[in-house]
Each structure stands twice: as structure tokens, then as C-alpha cells.
Amino acid sequence: MPAETIESVSLSDGAVLWTRSLRRTGTPAVVFVHGGPGMWDYLAAPAEAVADRFSTHRFDQRGCGRSAPNGDHRLDRLVADLDELRTHFGHERWFVVGHSFGATLGLRYASVFRDRVIGLVYCDGVGLDWPRHRAAYRSRAAARLTTAQLRRRDELARQTRSHAEEVEWRTLCWQPDFADPTRAAAMAGADAVTPLPLNSAANTALNAECDRWAGEAERAACARVRAPVLVVHGAEDPRPREGVDALVSALPDAESSVVAGAGHQPWRERPAEFRALLREFLSGT
Incomplete structure (x- = not known):
């Protein structure tokens, strides 16, 4: 090739x-x-x-x-x-x-x-x-996170984030996009660590x-x-x-x-x- x-x-x-x-x-x-x-x-x-x-x-x-x-x-x-x-x-x-x-x-x-x-x-x-x-999407996405995860996601969104916090925030934002709840966090996390802004x-x-x-x-x-x-x-x-x-x-x-x-x-x-x-x-x- x-x-x-x-x-x-x-x-x-x-x-x-x-x-x-x-x-x-x-x-x-x-x-x-x-x-x-x-x-x-x-x-x-x-x-x-x-x-x-x-x-x-x-x-x-x-x-x-x-x-x-x-x-x-x-x-x-x-x-x-x-x-x-x-x-x-x-x-x-x-x-x-x-x-x-x-x-x-x-x-x-x-x-x-x-x-x-x-x-x-x-x-x-x-x-x-x-x-x-959009509202239906947000509701469905939120239903795939726990109350604590939602609180943390929104908290991180409002603040200046360190590198580790940026990865955490991206992971929480993208986790609901995956079908398998047992793999969603890991798959979102793999995207979240991309070293680009x-x-x-x-x-x-x-x-x-x-x-x-x-x-x-x-x-x-x-x-x-x-x-x-x-x-x-x-x-x-x-x-x-x-x-x-x-x-x-x-x-x-x-x-x-x-x-x-x-x-x-x-x-x-x-x-x-x-x-x-x-x-x-x-x-x-």
C-alpha cells in the first residue's frame, strides 16, 4: 500500500x-x-x-x-x-x-x-x-450520566481547566455518545487525551x-x-x-x-x- x-x-x-x-x-x-x-x-x-x-x-x-x-x-x-x-x-x-x-x-x-x-x-x-x-438530545445524553457526573461536567465547563481537568471534562461530555455503557468512559477517554485544543x-x-x-x-x-x-x-x-x-x-x-x-x-x-x-x-x- x-x-x-x-x-x-x-x-x-x-x-x-x-x-x-x-x-x-x-x-x-x-x-x-x-x-x-x-x-x-x-x-x-x-x-x-x-x-x-x-x-x-x-x-x-x-x-x-x-x-x-x-x-x-x-x-x-x-x-x-x-x-x-x-x-x-x-x-x-x-x-x-x-x-x-x-x-x-x-x-x-x-x-x-x-x-x-x-x-x-x-x-x-x-x-x-x-x-x-436539541433539548431531546441533551436530555438523552444527560440520562447516560450519573447525577455526580453531570454536576462535575457542568462545574468543569465553568472554570479554567488544567490538562487533567480538560481530559476529564471532555470524557464526561463525550461519554454519552457511545452505546455500550461498560465501554463508554474508556472510549470517550481515548478521544479526550488527544493533545490538541x-x-x-x-x-x-x-x-x-x-x-x-x-x-x-x-x-x-x-x-x-x-x-x-x-x-x-x-x-x-x-x-x-x-x-x-x-x-x-x-x-x-x-x-x-x-x-x-x-x-x-x-x-x-x-x-x-x-x-x-x-x-x-x-x-x-
Whole structure:
């Protein structure tokens, strides 16, 4: 298998993105778009699942993770970044695999650069009308923590945190995302120790913009998507499926698959099932 290459890619406005790619001659390309917003690339396992058949590209969104600091946190700017990466890597078209916020970003990209997307995998996004479903999500997530854990999570959120406290806070925030309560803390903890900062400014700005976009504008974007879409959702993801089901109905060409026994990261809790879904869709589109 070819070796992966790490490259800092300069964009038209001067932003610099960290990227990691595995290039294969004569194969379609897949770009993996992480969530957050304000996080970093964590999609190595999904990329590895298809790296024997496809060129793969991963990156940290502007101002996040290993990418250079940047204060321009707008959805349209991130959409433009994605297409600048496509051009830089020399692909006429490519597949887009987005997770969580990255699924929202991938959807928006597919609605704008319609002829550049072969297919979109929308993995554990929030679906349509997220502001209507946020309270239910928070209630479901809270139900997976003890009263003491909830108190500690909220206490840590309000204060300046040491490194150890940051890891503890992230673990408590992310623990409800996993289906298996006996493994949830360990799996969340494995993510929490990542030695990269969360970009809270990006998180705040982009979440607020996504809220403003939700509703008719988002439905109109769905109608513009030409590419086939695979919507994957963990059955135990605390984010309600109602919005995801509505998204499937709003897209012209979409199929959905619910992964039993999986939460917000189905490739970790049900790796074989997720790998099969991803490979089948990418190979058959």
C-alpha cells in the first residue's frame, strides 16, 4: 500500500490546512470531513477501511487541530476550503464522507458544488431542524450520566481547566455518545487525551450559523443535491433520528442505514458493519 503523506496546504485567502493523504493512481478519491465544530481529524479508521481501493484525504478544518490559527469561521468559507482542497489534489470529482458537523458541512458542499461530488456519506449528523431536537438530545445524553457526573461536567465547563481537568471534562461530555455503557468512559477517554485544543470560537460561531440555516434554507439545499447520499446513523446515538429521517425524505437520491449497537461513532462500536456499508456505497456509486 502507498505511504500516507502529510502536507500543509495554503488556500487562496492565506489559510493553511493540515492534510494527510494516501494517493492511488487511477482510483476515485474520498475526502473525510471531521465534526466538532472546532475539533480535528479523527477519521483514520474509516479512511483505512477503503484505502485499498480509493485515494483518501483527511484534514483539519481551518483554525482547528494542526491547521494554522484562523478566525474566519463561516460555513461558506469551509465549503470553499473543501473545494480548494479538491483542486489542489487534482481531482475532477470526489466522494465526501462527513461525520457529525462534518456531515452538515458535506451536505452544504454537495448542494453548492453539485458536479464535484460523486456521492456523499452523511454519518451521524443531526438532520433537519436541529434546534427543535436539541433539548431531546441533551436530555438523552444527560440520562447516560450519573447525577455526580453531570454536576462535575457542568462545574468543569465553568472554570479554567488544567490538562487533567480538560481530559476529564471532555470524557464526561463525550461519554454519552457511545452505546455500550461498560465501554463508554474508556472510549470517550481515548478521544479526550488527544493533545490538541478545542477551538471554542469556531464551535460557537459555526453552531450559531447552523441554527440560522436550519429550516427552509436547509431543505432547499437538500433539493439541490444531485449526488446519491448514504445516511448512516448509530441506533444508540443520543441525537434524535427524527431530523435524520426528515433529511432522507428531503434528499432527491438517498438511502439510510441504522447501525444496531452503535452510538455516535459507528466505525468504533460496529467496525465490520460500518466498513461494509462504506465500501458497498463507494464501490457501487
